[in-house]
Structure formats: C-alpha cells, structure tokens
Amino acid sequence: MSRSLRHGALAATAIVFSIASLAACGAGNDAATLDVRPDSAAARSGDISIQNANVITQPERTATGPAVVSATLFNNGTKQQTLDAITLPGTSAAVQLHAAQGKGPVVVPAGGKVVLGGKGNASAVIENGHEAAQAGNVQPVVFKLSSTGEITLGAFVVPATSYFTDFGPSSLPVAPSKAPSSPSTPSGSASATPGTPG
Template sequence: MSRSLRRGALAATAIVISIASLSACGAGNDAQTLGVKPDNAATSVGTVKIQNAMVITQPKLDAEGPAVVSAMLFNNGSKAETLEAIELPGTNAEVKLTAASGSGPITVPAGGSVLIGGKGNASAVIEKGREAAQDGNAQEVVFKLSETGDVGLKAFVIPATSYFAGYGPEEVPQKPAEQSPAGTPTGSPTGSPTTTPGAPAGGDEASSATPSDSASASHGADH
C-alpha cells in the first residue's frame, strides 16, 4: 500500500472514532435519566440549573380552571436552596407552591434536585390558568430562590395531553351532577290513621257494646 493510501485510511479511522465518542457522550446519564428535550426551556444561574420548564394548562382549550408550572431544579451548590415563589411577569396570577410532603417550603437540597409537577411531587398551581397563559405562547417564568435569587426563563405553554397529561393540573372541571327537584319527600308520611277499617271512632264504653248485650238490656226493660 502506498504512503498516501495509508494516510487516507488512518484519517478515515480517526473520523469514525471521533463520531463514536460523540455518540457515546450524547447517550450519557443526562440524556437518558432526565429525558431533556431540545424544545423545552432550560437555564442556569450560578450553581442552580432549571430544565424542562413548562406551563401546563387544562387538557381542553375551552376548559376553565387552574394551570401548573412544571420544571426540574438542580442545586450544585453547598447550601440548600428554598424556592420562595414563582412569578409570571405581565400577569396578575398567583402561583401556589406546595412541597411533596404537603407542608413546609419547597427545598432543593445541596447537590440534589427537585421535580415540580406530577403525582407525588412538589406542585406550583396557577389559580387563574387561562388568564395567565395561552396555549402555544412562551410565558416568562421567574423562580425566586433563597440563595441564588431570581432565575428567569421563557417556558412554553402547552395543554395537559399526551406525554404531559401526568404533569398537568390535578383539578379538572367536571360537569355538575344533576340534583333532585326541591321539595321531594324524603321520609314516610306521618299522622296516618292507626284504626282499622270499620272500627268505632269513639273510645267510650257504650260504643264498644256488642249487639247481644243491647238486646238483653232491652228485654229487661220490657219486664
């Protein structure tokens, strides 16, 4: 084999090895475990990283009710971070934060992470969901942390369908149940007569006399 051919073969081998190495890096823990999608909002400030930030609304476009903020918060610092609030600039909507345990603040431990959204996880509920965000828009969301301060990004607004159904609002408006007409009797009638048919209405002794007794009394009077 000539020297030029050997050089070409070596160069091709190097390119193949480089591509294989990049592919292996792309299949690392972050790509598989976090399920990061390129069209979901992510940002980092200092030691805090936020990934997969979304505003998830009711599954039906015409349905009223709350929406939620869903995101993954990472804390690479040496001190725990408390999520003090989430704000939606440009709206008057309030976001109610609830820890996974149901009490206390949402805390991102040092060197750990917290998932907001989904059953059994911390939650961030937007009470007036339809007023705050519209499907298809990119809504500015600010996470206010105790140590890092404000971390803002623009999150896509999507309905709670398909993959996102399990991370959407738990409170979905239902059709009101039909109520029975007012004034429907619920108990048995009261004050029904207790006497049997044909029985005397009075309670005196004369009315309870038998015909034979009456006949005997009349016969004695004749004598």
C-alpha cells in the same frame, strides 16, 4: 506498491481519521456534545439549574381553570435552598406553591433536586391559568430562590395532553348528579346509640 493497494491504504487512513475525530466529540469535560441544549426551557444561576420548565394549561383550549408550572430544579451546592415564589411577568396571575407533603416550603436539597408537577411531587398552581397563558406561546417565568435569588426563563405553554397529561391540571371536575335521598328509618326499628356497644 500497486496503485490499488495505495488507494486502499488511503481509504483506510481516511476512515481511521474520521472515526478518531467523531470519537473526540464525546470525550472529556469540554466535549462538543455537552454544548447540545435540550428543546425545552432551561436556565442556570449559581448552584441552581432549572430544566424542563413548562406552563401546562387545561387539556381543552376552551376549558377554564387552573394551570401549573412544571420544572425540575437542581441544587449543585452544599446548602439547601427554598423556592420562595414563582411569578409570571406581564400577567396578574398568582402562583401558589405546595410542597410534596402538602405543608411547609418547597425545598431544593443540597446536592439534590425537586420536581414541580406530577403525582407525589411539589406543585406550582396558577389559579387563573386561562387568563395567564395561552397554549403555543412562550411565557416568561421567574423562579425566586432563598440564596440564588431570581432566575428567569421562557417556558413553553402546552396543554395537559400527550406527554404532559400526568404533569398538568386535569379537566374541571363534573358536579355529581343529585343522588336520591336515603329512605328514612322506619319507626320502631332498633338503632345503636353512638358510643354504646351495639
């Protein structure tokens, strides 16, 4: 066997081994790629896992008004749980929870998920958001669930801009300008009496 053929065979063998070892990174339930953690706040306890947790403040740094907690809660169990409370340790801020339909508790269904924040989803509103969290910080957040209990994580505090625009609070509404008063009905004009056909 010539020297160049031996070198070619060795190179081919090295390539096969490197491809096989790279393929092994993504194979099976204990694959190395499963250890990669997202660049966002996440935690797990019992059947509940929480991902993409953020505290989203007003779009402008100087604006006052509410902030929100956004997150996705997954329930890997066989029984539904309710999200009973969210607290922000180290602050006196109160977090108001609202179900997606507006009434009742925020439910994390068995084998399902609930999303906090965004149109049509449940919400967690921090009334005095400007005092509770400053953009750029990491805020401890405690999620209290009916069966699992408390799950604590450090959520990034971000303004409601860019990717977070649709999940955070909007700018404070501007009061409408005073509209001119409607002209009075001239006397003698016909007007229908409520409840009678006109």
